[in-house]
Each structure stands twice: as C-alpha cells, then as structure tokens.
Amino acid sequence: MRIRGKEFKVTKEMKEVIRELGEPYAAGIYMEFPSLHALITSQVNFPRVFVDDHAEQLFLYGRDVFLRSIIRKEADEGIVIICNKRGEPLGFGKFGKRLIKNIADLGMYLREED
C-alpha cells in the first residue's frame, strides 16, 4: 500500500481501518529500500556477510566494513545484509573494492533522533 508516496506492507484488517480513518503517517511495515524495519522483520532477501565484533560496533556507528573484518560471506559483490557473528542483521552494505560501503544501519535510529 502507498502511504505519503512510500510503500508499506499492511494487513487486510489494517486496510479496513485506514479506509475509515484516512491516510496515516505510517502503517504496518515500511518497505522502501533500505528499510531497516523490513530487514528486522525478515521481509528482504539479500546475501549475507558476517562480521567480527569490532566491525559490528563501527558499522552501527555508520562506518563502512573493511574486508578483513569479514568472518563469512555469501556473496562478493552487490548489495548485502551485514550480520554480526551471531547472524543478527545490523543493516545493509554494498561491496566496493576494498570495503563494504554502509548503506543503512540500526544505529541510524539513534543518530537521526538526536
């Protein structure tokens, strides 16, 4: 469903309420790439790259991932989901020559609110 020009995934019940109450600010799951909401609710499907603890912390502060921090990877190029060593998704990245560029990470919730 489009809300304020953006894509959201909503249930049938939610659609019925929205029909009565009008266009909301947001609803359901935000689906526009690179949505962290879609990421943590398992709505996206990209190869994963697993990183060490140090890279996890840096990535959550908005930094890129150096290739030497990678523990395991499912791809060598393109857009990937950055996961910590436990496999928990931390955000999105894009492979470059020497690093994986940070596209979006969970730390954005804190940084943007500040």
Place this chain on the structure above:
Amino acid sequence: MIYNEFLLKRYEEMLGSRFKEFLEASRKPLPKYIRVNTLRIRPKELRRRLEEKGFELKKVMDYCFLVKKAPISIGATTEYLLGYYFLQDYSSLFPTINLDPKPGEIVWDMCAAPGGKTTHLAQLMKNQGVIVATDVRKVKSLWYNVMRMGVTNVIIYQRDAREVKYKFDKILLDAPCTGTGILRRDPTRVRVKLRDIRKASSLQKELMKTAYENLKEGGTLVYSTCSLEPEENEEVVEYALSLGFELKRAIGGEEGLLKGTVRIWPFESSGFFIAKLVRPCE
C-alpha cells in the same frame, strides 16, 4: 528539592505518615528499568547477553528488569539497537497490563508518542490485530521506536485524538498531564501550579469524552497519567463515571483515593495513576 512548596503541601496531606519516606526517595535518582521485547528475544537470553557485557540486572517481573549496574549507557548497546528492549519505568507497564489487549483486537493508543506503551501493546498482542496510535507531536520518535522494536501492527496518525471517529475494542488513554509523578526524571516540570493542573484536567476530560464515544459497548478503557494530582486522576474518573463508564478494579499498586483505582507513588519508580473502565452494553 524538586517539588515546589505548593506540591509538597498537597503530598503531605495525601501521604500522612509516609510523607517523610517520600521526601527521602525524592532526593535519590530514579532507578532505571528495561522492558524486554518478547517479540524479538526471550528475557533469559537478553539477561545473559547484557550480563556478559557487565550489566547487573534484577528481575522485577517476567519481562522487566531493574538495571542495578551499567558499565555503558543502557541505551547504547547492540541489543538496544536490535530492538530487544525498551527503556521504560516499571510503573508505566501497568496501564498496558491493565488493558490486557488480545491478538486480533482493534486497540487505540490515544496519546501514543514516544511509543513505550504502543510497543508494549503490540508485544502483548503478538503483533496481531491492529493498534491505532495517534499523537499531535513526536510521531517520528514513535515511528522509529515501532520500527526498532519490530512491531508490524501499528497505524500511526499525527492527529489530535479528539478528531478521531471509530469504534475500538479497547482504548488506552495515557493522557497528557502535568507530569508531577516523573519530576525525578524530568525536572523541567518543577514549576507546576494549580492553574496548570486545572488546564490539564480540562483537556483530560475532553479526551475522556472522546474515548467514550469511540469505544465499543462492552469495550475496556484504561486511563492513566504520570501525575500525582487528584484533579487529573480521580476527578477525571468521576467525570468518566458521569458519562456512563463503569469502574473495574485496576492492578499495579496501592488503591487510589477512589476505590478500584491505582496510585503508584514515586518511591521506586515513576509516579502513576491508573483506572480501568468499561463502557457497559445498553
């Protein structure tokens, strides 16, 4: 002292012999609590992970811990960013617990920002059903918290609750108030005077009327504030009874000045008032 003379005089009258204990508590910083987001992690697992990082936690209920020791800010861990917990006072869990929302119901959180109670509602509803969350301000914070906690059943409106027309199964009215129960957390509110209390009470009654009009027959409303003032609490509930609501017994603390209501004094957590009301079937 964070309370002005006007407020202290009121609390002395209400608390009697416990007033001294109240004064002592008010000089200490308010303890910090976290609510585990059981949509994302089991409490036991979160506790283990935070304790590995040097946090010391004490369980106060199934999914709530008191933070006794924090080597780093409790709002800056990976687990926080992953939405595994919410920083939320123990007492502020009870409005949602009293509402007892079920999966599949359509629930309205009338004054929802920044989303502590909204995400708690979603947790108890297991992300099923619908929560309509309205507020006139801070909806971005509300939406960020909803997303961070992995909540998927919320519809957010940046709208004055008095403009909403719908019939809900359950309503949470955690009303805007003078906040005298959270002065230890938010000392910007220290200058509260009688006219502020009167103004808040008037708005709270308007919101109560809106809640009555938007609640299904047989539906439940929980009214709460983080104020200690009777004009914002028991007086608003008396107004609710005049509209046709019936009062049910609430849980979570000592009985308020009106039988069946709950009053939590800010000794170990924020001060809160809670009333559970039902709109009878005609």
